[in-house]
Amino acid sequence: xxNKTHEAVMVEEVLTYLVIxxxxxxxxxxxxxxxxxxxxxxxxQDEGRLIxxxxxxxxxxxxxxxxKSDKRFSLISDRFSNLKDHVKKDxxxxxxxxxxxxxxxxxxxxxxxxxxxxGPLDMRMDQSTGISAEQWINTASKKExxxxxxxxxxxxxxxxxxxxxxxxxxxxxxxSTQELTEIVLSCIPRRGKKHPATNIFRAxxxxxxxxxxxxxxxxxxASFLLRDGxxxxxxxxxxxxxxxxxxxxxxxxxxxxxxxxxxxxxKHLKPSKEEIKENPRSRSAILRVAEKVA
Ligand SMILES: C[S@@+](CC[C@H](N)C(=O)[O-])C[C@H]1O[C@@H](n2cnc3c(N)ncnc32)[C@H](O)[C@@H]1O
Numbered sequence: 001x002x003n004k005t006h007e008a009v010m011v012e013e014v015l016t017y018l019v020i021x022x023x024x025x026x027x028x029x030x031x032x033x034x035x036x037x038x039x040x041x042x043x044x045q046d047e048g049r050l051i052x053x054x055x056x057x058x059x060x061x062x063x064x065x066x067x068k069s070d071k072r073f074s075l076i077s078d079r080f081s082n083l084k085d086h087v088k089k090d091x092x093x094x095x096x097x098x099x100x101x102x103x104x105x106x107x108x109x110x111x112x113x114x115x116x117x118x119g120p121l122d123m124r125m126d127q128s129t130g131i132s133a134e135q136w137i138n139t140a141s142k143k144e145x146x147x148x149x150x151x152x153x154x155x156x157x158x159x160x161x162x163x164x165x166x167x168x169x170x171x172x173x174x175x176s177t178q179e180l181t182e183i184v185l186s187c188i189p190r191r192g193k194k195h196p197a198t199n200i201f202r203a204x205x206x207x208x209x210x211x212x213x214x215x216x217x218x219x220x221x222a223s224f225l226l227r228d229g230x231x232x233x234x235x236x237x238x239x240x241x242x243x244x245x246x247x248x249x250x251x252x253x254x255x256x257x258x259x260x261x262x263x264x265x266x267k268h269l270k271p272s273k274e275e276i277k278e279n280p281r282s283r284s285a286i287l288r289v290a291e292k293v294a
Pocket of ligand 1: 029
């Protein structure tokens with residue numbers, strides 16, 4: 001069941017630092033509900049173009065009407081790591097990546113992203129490919145599960161949760177969000193506002209969608225597609241992602257790209273107090289903007 005639409009984060013900051021040529025070509029790598037795309041298009045003039053991309057084909061059913069009818073806009077269903085298949089080298093003025101999943105995906109219980117509603121353990125952004133959370137949790141080795149919970153989830157109880165999962169799945173496969181949540185609650189006591197299953201669900205989602213691998217790829221791809229002076233804006237929600245982005249901009253941990261970037265708008269940007277009040281989901285957002293230099 002889909003309940004509410006996604007609210008785009010740090011829109012003002014994205015527009016200020018990303019849209020440098022109103023007749024330029026831009027890519028929204030994480031189209032989602034089209035919140036950022038709509039605002040970018042409002043800024044662009046007649047010659048401007050915006051390409052949206054999302055690996056979740058379901059976003060096509062929810063494209064806002066004004067975007068559907070806008071000739072300056074096109075939408076691709078693919079992983080952003082495949083952008084080189086769709087766009088020419090050195091041709092792009094600005095690239096936006098707003099990492100993670102949208103509220104629309106999170107609130108759809110059939111997608112299995114949330115510990116707050118009962119649903120099948122799927123968690124794939126693109127349900128036509130890859131392995132689901134159910135397949136992963138029932139087949140991965142105990143060591144792999146521990147590592148994913150520890151590294152991607154930063155979960156201190158990683159070993160305890162992995163152990164109980166492996167004991168349970170011998171008796172019966174774990175197939176629902178509810179079963180997984182109950183397992184986590186039996187291992188991690190409730191403390192404060194944060195639900196004990198938060199880190200575990202995030203870790204599994206990042207694992208089945210290969211999110212860190214995708215992030216490294218999109219940074220490399222952006223270096224290839226941006227023209228000199230073109231800008232890259234990345235919104236991340238977790239320290240793991242932000243560290244990858246920061247180090248890439250600094251010229252560290254690159255796989256193939258030898259392109260240089262300079263930071264724009266300060267080291268990093270955070271949402272205003274007003275935005276956090278209006279949209280609490282924005283509180284952990286970190287925006288980094290960098291310009292490709294010749
Ligand atoms: C946080 S939401 C973006 C919301 C969007 N900025 C808006 O304002 O509505 C992230 C979106 O990116 C998509 N996504 C995540 N990783 C992706 C990838 N590797 N390739 C393509 N799309 C991806 C997700 O399916 C989701 O729809």
